[in-house]
Amino acid sequence: FYGAVITPDSLSHYSAYPRCLLCVGASGDIDWLAEDVHDSAVQDVLAQHGAQDAAFVELKHGEFLMPGFVDTHTHAPQVPNIGSGGQDELLDWLSNTTFPMEAKFADVDFARRAYSSVVRRFINSGTTTCCYYGTLHLEATKILADIVHSYGQRAFVGKCNMDRSSPADYVEPSATASVAATEALIAHIRALAGPPLVQPVLTPRFAISCTPPLLTALGALARADPSLLVQTHISENVAEVAFVRRLFPECASYADVYDRFGLLGARTVLAHAVHLDDEEVHLVKERDAGVSHCPTSNFNLRSGICNVGNLLDHGIKVGLGTDVSGGFSTSIITAIQHASTASKVLAFQAPAASLKLSPPALIGAPVVPTFSGRQLPLATLLHMATLGGAHVCGLQHRVGSFAQGKAFDALLVDLRDSAGNLGLWGVDGDRELGIGEGARGTLGAMLERFFFTGDDRNVRRVYVQGRWIGGAEQRR
Numbered sequence: 001f002y003g004a005v006i007t008p009d010s011l012s013h014y015s016a017y018p019r020c021l022l023c024v025g026a027s028g029d030i031d032w033l034a035e036d037v038h039d040s041a042v043q044d045v046l047a048q049h050g051a052q053d054a055a056f057v058e059l060k061h062g063e064f065l066m067p068g069f070v071d072t073h074t075h076a077p078q079v080p081n082i083g084s085g086g087q088d089e090l091l092d093w094l095s096n097t098t099f100p101m102e103a104k105f106a107d108v109d110f111a112r113r114a115y116s117s118v119v120r121r122f123i124n125s126g127t128t129t130c131c132y133y134g135t136l137h138l139e140a141t142k143i144l145a146d147i148v149h150s151y152g153q154r155a156f157v158g159k160c161n162m163d164r165s166s167p168a169d170y171v172e173p174s175a176t177a178s179v180a181a182t183e184a185l186i187a188h189i190r191a192l193a194g195p196p197l198v199q200p201v202l203t204p205r206f207a208i209s210c211t212p213p214l215l216t217a218l219g220a221l222a223r224a225d226p227s228l229l230v231q232t233h234i235s236e237n238v239a240e241v242a243f244v245r246r247l248f249p250e251c252a253s254y255a256d257v258y259d260r261f262g263l264l265g266a267r268t269v270l271a272h273a274v275h276l277d278d279e280e281v282h283l284v285k286e287r288d289a290g291v292s293h294c295p296t297s298n299f300n301l302r303s304g305i306c307n308v309g310n311l312l313d314h315g316i317k318v319g320l321g322t323d324v325s326g327g328f329s330t331s332i333i334t335a336i337q338h339a340s341t342a343s344k345v346l347a348f349q350a351p352a353a354s355l356k357l358s359p360p361a362l363i364g365a366p367v368v369p370t371f372s373g374r375q376l377p378l379a380t381l382l383h384m385a386t387l388g389g390a391h392v393c394g395l396q397h398r399v400g401s402f403a404q405g406k407a408f409d410a411l412l413v414d415l416r417d418s419a420g421n422l423g424l425w426g427v428d429g430d431r432e433l434g435i436g437e438g439a440r441g442t443l444g445a446m447l448e449r450f451f452f453t454g455d456d457r458n459v460r461r462v463y464v465q466g467r468w469i470g471g472a473e474q475r476r
C-alpha cells in the first residue's frame with residue numbers, strides 16, 4: 001500500500017504519514033513499513049525489500065489507511081432489536097425487549113439467518129476485532145462462532161451464563177448445565193480450522209443473572225486457563241447496582257463481587273462502569289482489568305455518563321463498545337461521536353476544571369496528559385477505538401496499530417462521494433487535503449471528518465490478517 005496512513009501511538013499522540021509505503025506479507029502480518037517515501041523513490045524502496053512484484057495498491061487523494069476498529073462489547077443476538085425499546089431503563093429493557101428476542105435463538109435456523117447478516121454488518125461497519133455476547137444457547141452460539149470464523153473477522157465469542165433472575169423460558173436450568181455448555185463452546189471454538197482468529201470468552205452476563213455457585217465455577221475455569229478472556233457488565237445503572245448490593249450483601253461493592261469470585265483480572269472486560277465509586281476504580285486498576293466504554297448505550301438507556309477521563313487518569317485500560325442494542329448502532333464511529341459528546345457534557349458540568357485544562361482546539365496538537373474535566377481529544381478517541389480496545393482484550397501485540405510484525409487489520413477509508421469527489425471539501429481544494437504537504441494537521445482533519453461525519457459508506461475496504469473481508473467496495 002502506498003499513500004496516507006494514520007496510526008495511534010498513545011492516548012495523546014498518533015502518527016500520520018502522507019506518503020507511507022506499507023508491505024503486508026503472505027501471513028497477513030505487516031512485513032515492513034517506510035514512513036515517508038517520495039513518489040519517485042517507491043520502486044527503489046520496493047526493490048530494496050525484494051518486493052517489486054508485490055500486488056500494489058496506491059491510495060487516492062481523499063483515502064487513507066488506519067487500523068480496524070475494536071468493538072470491546074456488543075450483543076450479536078440483539079441486532080434485530082436495534083431501534084426499539086429505548087423508552088425503558090436497563091432492567092425493564094432487559095425484561096420487555098431484550099430477553100424475548102434472545103429467547104428466539106433457541107431456534108438454530110433463526111440463529112443462522114440472523115447471525116449471517118449480523119456479522120456482515122459489524123464487519124462492514126469497520127470492526128476488525130469484535131467481543132461478541134451470544135445468547136445462553138450453546139448451539140446458536142456455536143453457529144455465531146462458525147459464521148465469524150467463515151467471514152474472517154477476528155473476534156471473541158461467548159455464550160451468556162445466566163442461571164437466575166431471568167424469565168422462565170430464558171434461563172439456564174443449573175450452574176452445572178451452564179458450565180458444561182460453556183466448556184463445550186470453548187472446545188468447539190478451539191477446534192475451528194486455520195489461524196485462531198476466533199477465541200472463546202467466559203461471559204457471566206452480570207452479577208444479577210449468576211448464582212454464587214455459577215460464579216465460583218466460572219472463576220475456577222478462569223484460574224485454570226489464564227489465556228481465557230472474561231467479559232461481563234458492571235455498574236451500568238443505579239437500580240442494577242442496588243439490586244447487586246441486595247444479592248451480595250457480604251461484598252463491599254459491585255466490583256468486589258467479581259473480585260471475590262476470581263473474575264476480576266488482567267483479562268477481564270468490564271462493560272459500562274458508569275457508577276463505580278473511588279474504591280472500585282482503584283480495585284479495577286489494581287487488578288488491571290479493562291473497561292469497555294459504551295456511551296451510545298449509556299445515553300440511550302439513560303444509564304448515565306461514564307467519566308472515562310477519570311479512568312484514563314487512573315491508568316485503566318479503556319476501549320469502546322457499541323453495546324447493541326442498548327446502543328443503536330453497530331458502528332464504532334457512532335461510539336466515537338458519543339464518547340466525544342459524553343466528555344463534552346462532563347466538561348461543561350465541571351467548568352473550572354475544563355477551563356484550567358483545555359488547550360486551544362488544535363487538531364493533532366500534543367495534549368496535556370490529564371483527561372478528566374475536558375473533552376477527549378482526537379488522539380484519545382482514535383486510541384480508544386483501536387489500540388486501547390486491543391489492550392482491553394489482550395491483543396495489543398497483534399492489532400490496534402501499524403507496526404512491523406503486527407497483523408494487518410486495517411480500514412481503507414475513502415472520504416470521497418460515490419462519484420469520486422470530495423464534495424464540499426473539494427471546494428477548499430488540494431491545499432486543504434493535499435497529500436504531499438505532509439502535515440499531521442491535514443491528515444488529522446481527514447480523520448476528524450471521518451469520525452464525525454463518516455459512516456459505513458466511507459469504510460471502503462476492511463482487512464483482517466491481511467485478507468480483504470468486507471467494506472463498501474465489495475457491495476458496489
Ligand code: GUN
Pocket residue numbers: 075090094098205206233236297323326
Ligand atoms: N446487563 C445485563 N445484560 C445486559 C445487556 O444485554 N445489555 C446491557 N446494556 N446491559 C446488560
Ligand code: FE
Pocket residue numbers: 073074075233271323326
Ligand atoms: Fe451489554
